[in-house]
Amino acid sequence: MLRFKKIAVKIGSNVLTRKDGTLDITRMSALVDQVADLHKQGVEVVLISSGAVASGRSEIKVSKKLDAVSARQLYSAVGQAKLINRYYELFREHRISCGQVLTTKENFGSRTHYLNQKHCMEVMLENKVIPIVNENDTISVTELMFTDNDELSGLIAAMMGMDALIILSNIDGIYNGNPSEPGTHVIREIEAGKQDLSEYVQVTKSQFGRGGMLTKSVIAQKVADEGITVLIANGKRDNILPELLAKESKTVCTRFIPAEKPVSSVKKWIAHSEGFAKGEVHVNKGAEEALLLPKASSVLLVGVIKIVGNFEKDDIVKIMNEEGMQIGVGCAGYSSREASKLIGKRDQKPLIHYDYLYLD
Numbered sequence: 001m002l003r004f005k006k007i008a009v010k011i012g013s014n015v016l017t018r019k020d021g022t023l024d025i026t027r028m029s030a031l032v033d034q035v036a037d038l039h040k041q042g043v044e045v046v047l048i049s050s051g052a053v054a055s056g057r058s059e060i061k062v063s064k065k066l067d068a069v070s071a072r073q074l075y076s077a078v079g080q081a082k083l084i085n086r087y088y089e090l091f092r093e094h095r096i097s098c099g100q101v102l103t104t105k106e107n108f109g110s111r112t113h114y115l116n117q118k119h120c121m122e123v124m125l126e127n128k129v130i131p132i133v134n135e136n137d138t139i140s141v142t143e144l145m146f147t148d149n150d151e152l153s154g155l156i157a158a159m160m161g162m163d164a165l166i167i168l169s170n171i172d173g174i175y176n177g178n179p180s181e182p183g184t185h186v187i188r189e190i191e192a193g194k195q196d197l198s199e200y201v202q203v204t205k206s207q208f209g210r211g212g213m214l215t216k217s218v219i220a221q222k223v224a225d226e227g228i229t230v231l232i233a234n235g236k237r238d239n240i241l242p243e244l245l246a247k248e249s250k251t252v253c254t255r256f257i258p259a260e261k262p263v264s265s266v267k268k269w270i271a272h273s274e275g276f277a278k279g280e281v282h283v284n285k286g287a288e289e290a291l292l293l294p295k296a297s298s299v300l301l302v303g304v305i306k307i308v309g310n311f312e313k314d315d316i317v318k319i320m321n322e323e324g325m326q327i328g329v330g331c332a333g334y335s336s337r338e339a340s341k342l343i344g345k346r347d348q349k350p351l352i353h354y355d356y357l358y359l360d
């Protein structure tokens with residue numbers, strides 16, 4: 001028996017690349033074998049695979065030095081083709097189809113794009129096709145980029161309502177100190193709720209990774225708070241995926257215990273969408289107090305004091321208190337133009353309905 005039926009598996013650049021930066025086909029093939037095995041046992045798997053930039057870099061020799069953005073665009077364009085081609089061939093040996101999903105941060109900011117993307121992956125899974133997701137590095141540059149693929153994998157796991165997110169890196173989990181120092185060990189379990197892991201996690205990251213362990217731990221906590229188990233484990237270990245999914249698994253990894261309270265899929269989307277907010281809704285003290293009560297309340301125009309930025313209906317907005325501190329995020333029921341005209345008015349439909357509201 002396996003512990004999970006639906007999993008998102010994020011494979012970091014370091015798992016797929018050798019020390020010299022070339023694609024580690026042996027490792028990739030071993031991971032595909034493991035995914036194929038789980039797939040045949042009925043587990044739904046979505047892969048989030050890094051490695052485009054790393055595999056492109058080892059392919060192309062440039063004549064003159066490139067700036068960082070041009071290099072990333074060039075290497076990812078070539079490297080993603082190489083990467084997905086490899087996956088395609090490897091899965092084909094198991095008679096399994098896989099498909100490529102390239103996405104950008106913008107696709108998570110609008111509900112329509114979000115649902116289109118979700119629908120695409122649902123259709124793939126229903127038809128036994130394994131989605132292989134990566135950021136579209138050719139067009140998402142600078143502030144349009146995800147922090148890294150750990151952030152992307154958290155969004156995908158929440159969007160697809162997965163039972164677990166497995167983040168595979170080149171290390172056994174989160175250590176309680178510098179992993180290279182003797183006497184440190186992997187933290188095996190982390191309770192739900194906000195815990196500060198920054199004292200353990202070094203800001204240094206491995207050779208080809210982008211975000212490092214700190215973003216992994218922040219994302220993992222957020223995803224676990226939404227009721228999804230998160231495991232950070234070593235993708236270089238043989239047979240890691242079946243071992244992690246085994247019922248009484250003792251495999252070394254860091255496990256983030258999921259919160260018990262289920263969170264609706266809309267709220268999961270909103271919780272992850274803060275970075276895409278198009279504007280701000282400032283509320284007065286009374287409205288802030290009402291929002292913080294255990295009973296669900298909407299943001300009403302009567303309690304709004306200021307609207308900042310230009311947003312359309314259904315865009316994500318930040319909710320700010322009188323002191324200018326952010327207290328939550330939500331999906332706007334009006335455009336900023338309409339809302340500005342109705343500030344302070346009673347008996348209007350909510351500016352942010354409580355079903356579309358996530359408080360910090």
Ligand SMILES: Nc1ncnc2c1ncn2[C@@H]1O[C@H](COP(=O)(O)OP(=O)(O)O)[C@@H](O)[C@H]1O
Nearest residue numbers: 012013014169174175201202205206209212213
């Ligand atoms: N406390 C810690 N525990 C484990 N790894 C850590 C810790 N602090 C920093 N790291 C570093 O984080 C690296 C993994 O993150 P990253 O380089 O982003 O990998 P990936 O490419 O898999 O996303 C590890 O190789 C390790 O060097």
Ligand SMILES: N[C@@H](CCC(=O)OP(=O)(O)O)C(=O)O
Nearest residue numbers: 013050051052053148149210
């Ligand atoms: N989209 C990039 C991944 C960048 C990234 O986040 O890498 P990693 O920290 O190894 O997961 C690529 O495919 O090269």
